[in-house]
Amino acid sequence: MKQNLFKTLPVAFAALLIGGSVQAQDQAGTNSNQLTSWSIGVNAGVLTPTSPLGGKNDFSNNKSSLGYGLYIKKQFTPYFSLRLDGVRGKLKGDNTEKWKSGLPNVSPVSAFETDLSYSGSLNAVVNLFNIDMFNKNSALQLYASGGAGLAGYKVKTAVGGAGLKDYAGDKTISELIIPVGLGAKVKLSEKINLDLGWTVNFVDGDNLDGFYRGQNDKYSYAYGGLEFALGKGKQLAWHNPVALTYDEALQAKQTANALKGDLDAQKAENARLRSEMNDLLKDTDGDGVADKLDKCPGTPSGTVVDGSGCPLKTPAPVVQEKVIITEADRKVVDEAIRNLEFDLGKATIRSKSYATLNRVAALLVEKNFSLKLAGHTDNTGSMALNLRLSKARAESVKAYLVSQGANASRIEATGYGPNQPIATNKTAAGRQKNRRVEFTLY
Structure with a gap:
């Protein structure tokens, strides 16, 4: 069974490589801030054939010897990784010291030396915590590990005062081991970590020190070393998603504040437009001529005024005659409608419209026609705002025609807002058609 397990270790390592490669490709394809997840480590330290985690020792004097190792690690999340470890070294002990219990030494083996x-x-490594949760790349972390593997070793023992001899000839003994450990890492740079750890290895056998007592052997490895991150990008092991979530929340708050500022600015602009329209439509004396065009403010109520807001010296004669509107007359009006343009969101007539409006004014004076002006808008904005804007534009056209000599009493200006569309408001072209002032001669 041990040989089968030994044969499966290369398979496990190959699976680790393939799985890591697939995940790395997936991360590279979906994350512009790529994080590296592969690393290798080298270490050296002290091997001792004992453990403080329980059990009896076979020798009274367990010596410390040099050990060294290396590993390759694949980080799957900031908190979990798989690590393939290899360790070599020697384990030594003898019975030159008295047992602490005071019992006599009955072991036939006086000393041993094991060549590991x-x-x-293959070990699962769990990062217990990072020191600073609001730092995306902390500088210190603690971890725990546990796994399973194989150890191959040769043992030499000494009986009495004789020298060391092979315990099992030249045969290498292979046995299952269960390593359990703790460690700490310090980030030295973006690619290098200081790795300090301690691992207790429980052996599935009682041959490690050449003395069989019916209980499993164990050995410890305390080490220090360096870990080197492979590939581009920052180390996934130091990546802190909690801190990133915190940063994203701050960014979302900043975005919300910026949107609120834009909304407040738009409200202020709407208030300014409403104020301008109110100023444009204001008629303090109620004579039908806006204050901005009224050259005779304060005229008494009911006074008949001309286009400039001044009282007429003689009442205009009422002429009862049949009104005949020709195609030429309609053409003048149609041309004025096509050329009529206002400033965006305002009732101010653009100067390019004056020429055709002047011809309409001359037509009204010459033939004494009556004219109905009907202002319309699309459905963008509130109903109240659109009604005021449509009324203001119709009144603006009336005021201009009156300023050119037309009779104010023969011009009616009405605003309908978005209530009488002639096209759909779902397209820009349709909304453009709905924003209009209609002229009706009679």
Whole structure:
């Protein structure tokens, strides 16, 4: 069974490589801020054939020896990774010291030396926490690890005062190990980490020190080393999604504040337009001529005035005659309608419309026609605003015609807002057609 497990380790390593490659391709395709998830580490430290986690020791004097190792790691999330570890070194011990219990030493083996030819294990590593949750790349983290693997070793033992001899000939003993560890990492730079750790390896056997007592052996490895991140981008292990979520919330708040500022600015602009329209339509004396065009403000109520707002010296004669409107007359009006333009969102007539309006005014004076002006808008904006704007534009045309000599009493100006569309308001072209002032001669 141990040989089968040993054979499966390369398969597990290959699966780790393939899975990591697929995930890296997926991250590269979906995340512009790519994070690197592969790393390698080298370390060195102290190997001892004992553990403080329970059990009895086989020798009274367990010595510390040099150990060294390396690993390759794949980080799947900021908190979880798989690590393939390899460790080599020597384990030594003897019975030169008295047992702390005071019992006599009954072991036939006086000393041992184990050459740890290889130790390979696949470990799950869990980052317990980062020190600063509001720092996207913390500088210190603690982790715990656990896994399974194989250890291959050769043992030499000494009996009495004799020298060390092979315990099992030249045969390498292979046994299952269960490593459990704790560690801490310090980020030295964007690609290099200081790695400090301690691992206890539980051996599925009692051959590690050449003395069989019926209980499984164990050994510890305390180490320090460096970890090197591979590839481009920052290390996924130091990536803090909680901090990023916090930053995104701050950014969303800033965006909301900016949108509120735009809304307030638009409200202020609407208030300014309403004020301008109210000023344009204001008729204090009620004579039908706006204050801005009234040259004789304060005329008594009921006084007949001319186009400039001044009282007529003689009442205009009432002429009862048949009104005949020719095609030429209609052509003058139609041309004025086509050329009529206002400033955006205002009732101010653009100067390019004056020439055709002048011809309409001359026509009204010459033939004493009556004219109905009907202002219309699209459905953009509020109903109240559109009604005021349509009325203001019709009144503006009336005021201009009166300023050119037309009789104010023969011109009627009405605003209908968006209530009488001639095209759909769902398209820009339709809304353009609906924004109009209609002229009706009679």
